[in-house]
Amino acid sequence: MDTVRALGGDVYEIDTRMAGYSGITAGYLILGSRPCLVETGTATSAPVVRDALASLGVGAGDLATVVVTHIHLDHAGGVGDIAGMFPAAEIVVHEKGARHLVDPSRLMASAKMVWGDKLDVLFGSLAPTDAARIRALGDTGAIDLGDGRTLSSHYSPGHAKHHVGLIDSFTGDLYVGDAAGVYMPETGDLRPATPPPDFDLDVALASIALFQDLGPERLLFSHYGPVDDVTSILDRSAEELRIWVDLTKQARSEGLDLDHAVAMVRDRTKDRYGALQNADERAEHFEMLSGAPSNVAGILHWLDRISPPGPDHP
Ligand SMILES: [Zn+2]
Numbered sequence: 001m002d003t004v005r006a007l008g009g010d011v012y013e014i015d016t017r018m019a020g021y022s023g024i025t026a027g028y029l030i031l032g033s034r035p036c037l038v039e040t041g042t043a044t045s046a047p048v049v050r051d052a053l054a055s056l057g058v059g060a061g062d063l064a065t066v067v068v069t070h071i072h073l074d075h076a077g078g079v080g081d082i083a084g085m086f087p088a089a090e091i092v093v094h095e096k097g098a099r100h101l102v103d104p105s106r107l108m109a110s111a112k113m114v115w116g117d118k119l120d121v122l123f124g125s126l127a128p129t130d131a132a133r134i135r136a137l138g139d140t141g142a143i144d145l146g147d148g149r150t151l152s153s154h155y156s157p158g159h160a161k162h163h164v165g166l167i168d169s170f171t172g173d174l175y176v177g178d179a180a181g182v183y184m185p186e187t188g189d190l191r192p193a194t195p196p197p198d199f200d201l202d203v204a205l206a207s208i209a210l211f212q213d214l215g216p217e218r219l220l221f222s223h224y225g226p227v228d229d230v231t232s233i234l235d236r237s238a239e240e241l242r243i244w245v246d247l248t249k250q251a252r253s254e255g256l257d258l259d260h261a262v263a264m265v266r267d268r269t270k271d272r273y274g275a276l277q278n279a280d281e282r283a284e285h286f287e288m289l290s291g292a293p294s295n296v297a298g299i300l301h302w303l304d305r306i307s308p309p310g311p312d313h314p
Helices: 043-055 079-085 095-102 105-115 118-122 201-214 230-253 258-272 281-290 292-306
Strands: 004-008 011-015 026-030 036-038 065-067 090-094 134-137 140-146 149-155 164-168 173-177 182-184 189-191 218-221 225-227
Touching: 011 043, 026 043, 026 218, 043 079, 065 079, 065 140, 079 090, 090 095, 090 149, 095 134, 105 118, 134 140, 140 164, 164 201, 173 201, 182 218, 182 281, 189 230, 189 281, 201 230, 218 230, 230 258, 230 292, 258 292, 281 292
Parallel strands: 036 065, 065 090, 090 134, 173 218
Antiparallel strands: 004 011, 011 026, 026 036, 140 149, 149 164, 164 173, 182 189, 218 225
């Protein structure tokens, strides 16, 4: 599979090859007079991204902006390395994520608790970025792409409290990050991504509604690639969230522990996804990016927050 794919409108998809895998983590370059990279991929992706940008004629001094939809390591783990490789680039991130890019120690410590020994292989280590290079976004913001073209950011929490969607004034492309779930182009599957500790159903649904209201021409998923069928895939995003939440609520009301809740939800949802019909590499990737254990744990964490378990629900 090629690393770089032209998507039209001066937009290029870059396979950032998380942990060496193809087709699971995408970054995007918006070329033009002020080139902008959307998502860096992981720290170990940085040399792949640098070479991809070089192949598009973007050298060390040429990149104007790096923006990340949120600071999870599959999206922003490479920010410190990319900032070092492209010293002229401004780094743009939601204000709730900015301090973690300056001092990644807490973010890396919590990732280590989740991933353990797999952390180094999957993500590498997020290097710190000089605070002077970072611009923090509020509820909305704008990135100058040059030639009158703008990338506008819209705060879209639910998956993560530091998540933004980004819409291109020229193409109508909406960079959805993980707020609309994980899309598998090979099978057309869409599965929610509801990890702890930030997942909140109502907030996530509001972000999907916001995306609908923006009226994008096309969605660009970080996992993975472009989707033209905007309205129906966003409807599907909302439907998938409700299904996973309903099943997790049911498991919780039956008093299942986490392992049994995961098994129940996985079993009841697996027929929905073509990618899970065979125990192949695709199924493994799907599990890695929006795994049932992480999704169910995130939903349970949210349920415990809004209605703490009582004596009936140990
Ligand atoms: Zn992700």
